[in-house]
Amino acid sequence: xxxxxxxxxxxxxxxxxxxxxxxxxxxxxxxxxxxxxxxxxxxxxxxxxxxxxxxxxxxxxxxxxxxxxxxxxxxxxxxxxxxxxxxxxxxxxxxxxxxxxxxxxxxxxxxxxxxxxxxxxxxxxxxxxxxxxxxxxxxxxxxxxxxxxxxxxxxxxxxxxxxxxxxxxxxxxxxxxxxxxxxxxxxxxxxxxxxxxxxxxxxxxxxxxxxxxxxxxxxxxxxxxxxxxxxxxxxxxxxxxxxxxxxxxxxxxxxxxxxxxxxxxxxxxxxxxxxxxxxxxxxxxxxxxxxxxxxxxxxxxxxxxxxxxxxxxxxxxxxxxxxxxxxxxxxxxxxxxxxxxxxxxxxxxxxxxxxxxxxxxxxxxxxxxxxxxxxxxxxxxxxxxxxxxxxxxxxxxxxxxxxxxxxxxxxxxxxxxxxxxxxxxxxxxxxxxxxxxxxxxxxx
Amino acid sequence: xxxxxxxxxxxxxxxxxxxxxxxxxxxxxxxxxxxxxxxxxxxxxxxxxxxxxxxxxxxxxxxxxxxxxxxxxxxxxxxxxxxxxxxxxxxxxxxxxxxxxxxxxxxxxxxxxxxxxxxxxxxxxxxxxxxxxxxxxxxxxxxxxxxxxxxxxxxxxxxxxxxxxxxxxxxxxxxxxxxxxxxxxxxxxxxxxxxxxxxxxxxxxxxxxxxxxxxxxxxxxxxxxxxxxxxxxxxxxxxxxxxxxxxxxxxxxxxxxxxxxxxxxxxxxxxxxxxxxxxxxxxxxxxxxxxxxxxxxxxxxxxxxxxxxxxxxxxxxxxxxxxxxxxxxxxxxxxxxxxxxxxxxxxxxxxxxxxxxxxxxxxxxxxxxxxxxxxxxxxxxxxxxxxxxxxxxxxxxxxxxxxxxxxxxxxxxxxxxxxxxxxxxxxxxxxxxxxxxxxxxxxxxxxxxxxxxxxxxxxxxxxxxxxxxxxxxxxxxxxx
Numbered sequence: 001x002x003x004x005x006x007x008x009x010x011x012x013x014x015x016x017x018x019x020x021x022x023x024x025x026x027x028x029x030x031x032x033x034x035x036x037x038x039x040x041x042x043x044x045x046x047x048x049x050x051x052x053x054x055x056x057x058x059x060x061x062x063x064x065x066x067x068x069x070x071x072x073x074x075x076x077x078x079x080x081x082x083x084x085x086x087x088x089x090x091x092x093x094x095x096x097x098x099x100x101x102x103x104x105x106x107x108x109x110x111x112x113x114x115x116x117x118x119x120x121x122x123x124x125x126x127x128x129x130x131x132x133x134x135x136x137x138x139x140x141x142x143x144x145x146x147x148x149x150x151x152x153x154x155x156x157x158x159x160x161x162x163x164x165x166x167x168x169x170x171x172x173x174x175x176x177x178x179x180x181x182x183x184x185x186x187x188x189x190x191x192x193x194x195x196x197x198x199x200x201x202x203x204x205x206x207x208x209x210x211x212x213x214x215x216x217x218x219x220x221x222x223x224x225x226x227x228x229x230x231x232x233x234x235x236x237x238x239x240x241x242x243x244x245x246x247x248x249x250x251x252x253x254x255x256x257x258x259x260x261x262x263x264x265x266x267x268x269x270x271x272x273x274x275x276x277x278x279x280x281x282x283x284x285x286x287x288x289x290x291x292x293x294x295x296x297x298x299x300x301x302x303x304x305x306x307x308x309x310x311x312x313x314x315x316x317x318x319x320x321x322x323x324x325x326x327x328x329x330x331x332x333x334x335x336x337x338x339x340x341x342x343x344x345x346x347x348x349x350x351x352x353x354x355x356x357x358x359x360x361x362x363x364x365x366x367x368x369x370x371x372x373x374x375x376x377x378x379x380x381x382x383x384x385x386x387x388x389x390x391x392x393x394x395x396x397x398x399x400x401x402x403x404x405x406x407x408x409x410x411x412x413x414x415x416x417x418x419x420x421x422x423x424x425x426x427x428x429x430x431x432x433x434x435x436x437x438x439x440x441x442x443x444x
Numbered sequence: 445x446x447x448x449x450x451x452x453x454x455x456x457x458x459x460x461x462x463x464x465x466x467x468x469x470x471x472x473x474x475x476x477x478x479x480x481x482x483x484x485x486x487x488x489x490x491x492x493x494x495x496x497x498x499x500x501x502x503x504x505x506x507x508x509x510x511x512x513x514x515x516x517x518x519x520x521x522x523x524x525x526x527x528x529x530x531x532x533x534x535x536x537x538x539x540x541x542x543x544x545x546x547x548x549x550x551x552x553x554x555x556x557x558x559x560x561x562x563x564x565x566x567x568x569x570x571x572x573x574x575x576x577x578x579x580x581x582x583x584x585x586x587x588x589x590x591x592x593x594x595x596x597x598x599x600x601x602x603x604x605x606x607x608x609x610x611x612x613x614x615x616x617x618x619x620x621x622x623x624x625x626x627x628x629x630x631x632x633x634x635x636x637x638x639x640x641x642x643x644x645x646x647x648x649x650x651x652x653x654x655x656x657x658x659x660x661x662x663x664x665x666x667x668x669x670x671x672x673x674x675x676x677x678x679x680x681x682x683x684x685x686x687x688x689x690x691x692x693x694x695x696x697x698x699x700x701x702x703x704x705x706x707x708x709x710x711x712x713x714x715x716x717x718x719x720x721x722x723x724x725x726x727x728x729x730x731x732x733x734x735x736x737x738x739x740x741x742x743x744x745x746x747x748x749x750x751x752x753x754x755x756x757x758x759x760x761x762x763x764x765x766x767x768x769x770x771x772x773x774x775x776x777x778x779x780x781x782x783x784x785x786x787x788x789x790x791x792x793x794x795x796x797x798x799x800x801x802x803x804x805x806x807x808x809x810x811x812x813x814x815x816x817x818x819x820x821x822x823x824x825x826x827x828x829x830x831x832x833x834x835x836x837x838x839x840x841x842x843x844x845x846x847x848x849x850x851x852x853x854x855x856x857x858x859x860x861x862x863x864x865x866x867x868x869x870x871x872x873x874x875x876x877x878x879x880x881x882x883x884x885x886x887x888x889x890x891x892x893x894x895x896x897x898x899x900x901x902x903x904x905x906x907x908x909x910x911x912x913x914x915x916x917x918x919x920x921x922x923x924x
Contacts, residue, residue, distance in 0.1 A: 002616070020616075023617075025615065025616040025617055025620075026616050027616055033829055034829070037829075040613075041599070041600075041603055042507075042599065042600070043599060044598060044599045044616075044617055044618050045616050045617075046613045046615065046616040049826075
């Protein structure tokens with residue numbers, strides 16, 4: 001597929017790298033040559049110096065035969081203009097990054113679609129929703145929903161009191177097979193386990209399960225259910241404002257920011273929230289604001305370092321759930337090793353969102369969810385495929401993959417050793433990055 | 445490291461496949477070198493196949509690996525490529541054989557063979573095949589055919605091998621770019637061979653000259669080179685294709701696919717044409733002054749042929765070039781350094797770089813009068829960043845340094861002064877001409893072995909445009 005990405009900012013660059021690794025034809029358009037040079041010489045893609053809203057440069061990059069046009073400059077009006085031009089010049093689908101919730105309203109969306117922007121992404125909005133999900137399911141590190149919530153991927157960090165610790169997966173102390181351990185993340189390494197692997201303390205374990213068994217998974221992980229009512233937010237960034245705007249009824253929200261003007265501004269647009277002027281790195285300020293009374297601490301300033309450090313401080317005060325916005329991708333895995341709960345990253349949200357749009361457009365690609373170094377794929381079982389020959393336990397399947405679940409006639413069921421996969425099933429497979437082509441031959 | 449060896453394995457297998465071409469030719473002409481070539485191909489194929497079996501832990505390749513790989517590839521391929529010269533017919537010494545192969549791969553076209561009479565046809569063909577493969581670059585060929593390299597590591601290899609200050613990509617993915625460039629190359633080669641076989645040449649000669657001309661290498665199948673056939677038609681055809689061999693292949697690709705527009709909007713191409721015309725006029729004046737013009741050919745096709753042959757670094761000389769006098773030699777030196785467009789098969793410092801520097805000088809002079817003016821160097825109607833000028837300056841400085849050090853080292857080995865510097869210049873520019881001892885007729889048999897190894901190195905430095913090879917000798921490259 002030919003994809004043109006306009007804007008080599010953080011989201012654009014990340015997306016370009018990711019899609020280039022997926023064997024797509026990528027052209028990255030920006031007017032900052034210095035920024036392009038770095039990417040051009042290191043990645044298998046083409047860069048083009050030009051304005052994102054200029055007819056001539058869009059023609060030069062060949063937008064007319066592009067399958068997807070993605071405008072992700074920081075300016076929404078420029079993105080929409082650019083999509084409008086690209087669409088008129090012949091781009092099949094267009095995606096614009098916006099930062100205004102008004103555009104997301106279905107009625108208004110139709111107008112934008114008329115103009116030429118087919119899909120809209122609003123990274124701050126996605127981030128706010130992800131924060132809410134993390135707060136609702138606060139015992140999990142990662143919460144992913146597949147098939148409209150029919151299948152769940154839950155990542156949990158195991159601490160002290162779980163019966164799962166130090167036992168081999170085949171001797172798990174459970175009778176039912178209502179969940180799968182799909183992957184284990186241990187010190188930056190992702191393991192696709194088989195029966196002989198053990199779960200150790202401080203591993204992040206990814207379970208695949210269906211909604212009725214969430215309770216069971218939570219219990220064997222030794223996690224307690226906690227309902228979060230009060231959230232303390234540090235930093236009045238755009239994500240923080242968006243979150244406060246969307247969820248000020250579900251949660252009692254207090255925002256601390258160190259910019260007086262911004263505080264006053266927030267006070268007017270967020271009447272239901274408490275706004276405090278102060279420096280969040282100052283422990284006195286946190287104490288003054290009764291930090292130990294809060295169930296959740298969200299560090300959402302523009303500085304990743306500040307967010308990580310203030311979350312550590314909050315943990316010391318005994319706040320049960322902390323969430324840090326870590327925008328530097330390099331810090332992300334460091335931050336996960338520290339004990340700071342959930343980390344969020346706007347760029348990753350935006351790019352995985354666009355990735356999904358892309359996958360809807362390209363049916364040959366079976367992947368539909370990507371973690372740091374593992375992939376979840378849904379593969380259609382073709383006629384006479386090798387995998388249908390016998391029940392799963394008798395197949396000599398390669399290492400590095402787990403068959404997690406299958407969808408047969410719109411019904412979702414988990415796969416165990418006795419499952420016999422049939423033609424026309426959709427099978428959900430968990431595997432390490434880059435091994436998917438080895439797996440696909442089982443299904444053809 | 446296993447990753448590097450694996451890629452080199454692929455390259456060796458490809459090389460062994462190319463060795464089958466002379467093998468077939470030996471078979472056609474009933475030469476007994478058939479078996480030798482088969483053995484050589486077998487050895488390279490087996491070594492390559494063995495290396496391909498390696499299972500690298502990671503596919504990732506950084507800048508360091510890519511540069512190391514590019515340098516290693518050219519050396520290792522020359523080592524295997526010299527096997528036929530050691531075993532078949534010619535029985536050259538190792539130094540001679542390596543020199544000959546490196547001279548082929550880098551499309552220099554300098555030879556150690558005293559005479560080509562009595563040399564098996566298969567060997568003559570192998571020399572030309574080597575030049576053809578080296579012309580656009582064997583790594584580029586591999587990028588086109590081995591899907592394994594179609595990721596960011598391949599991009600690094602592309603940057604390390606393709607000539608020019610900046611590298612144009614034709615398409616987003618490096619394998620398509622490589623396929624496009626090789627497509628143009630193969631198309632031109634086939635056209636050339638067809639045109640040549642309409643001349644007095646036999647098909648075998650047309651085939652060999654086709655390969656060595658489009659790659660601007662200049663190996664011939666006859667001692668007298670193309671003077672053997674003495675045909676105007678032949679010269680015109682060669683002129684056209686040597687000229688094309690000196691044009692940026694991305695530009696040719698765009699023209700062929702109808703995306704190019706006016707080629708004269710391309711600054712380097714325009715300058716290339718202008719330089720050819722100016723040098724042509726220079727030669728004509730020179731011939732007139734010397735009173736050599738016996739008939740109209742002496743004023744039209746001969747000087748034009750000579751100009752293009754040298755500028756495109758093919759290095760085929762007219763038989764009477766010796767008599768043209770000192771102005772011609774001076775012009776010759778300038779043209780050898782100049783070379784033709786970046787991204788072509790030719791050598792030299794490339795017209796593009798001189799264009800950048802001349803434009804830069806113009807702005808510098810302007811700035812002396814108007815100090816607060818802000819200027820940029822514009823190429824193809826677009827401004828370039830200061831780093832392009834800096835890189836070009838560094839490149840030319842190194843160019844001169846390599847020539848000086850190379851020339852100095854060779855004069856210490858006992859070669860006459862003019863020879864040593866001329867050889868170094870000719871080697872780094874991949875032209876392959878020589879002067880007194882080596883003779884304008886391209887014969888390097890007389891120079892000492894050490895000088896042959898040195899020249900081989902200089903040729904490689906010139907082909908990979910200096911930085912790639914010299915970087916390997918810097919401490920920063922090896923520091924973790």
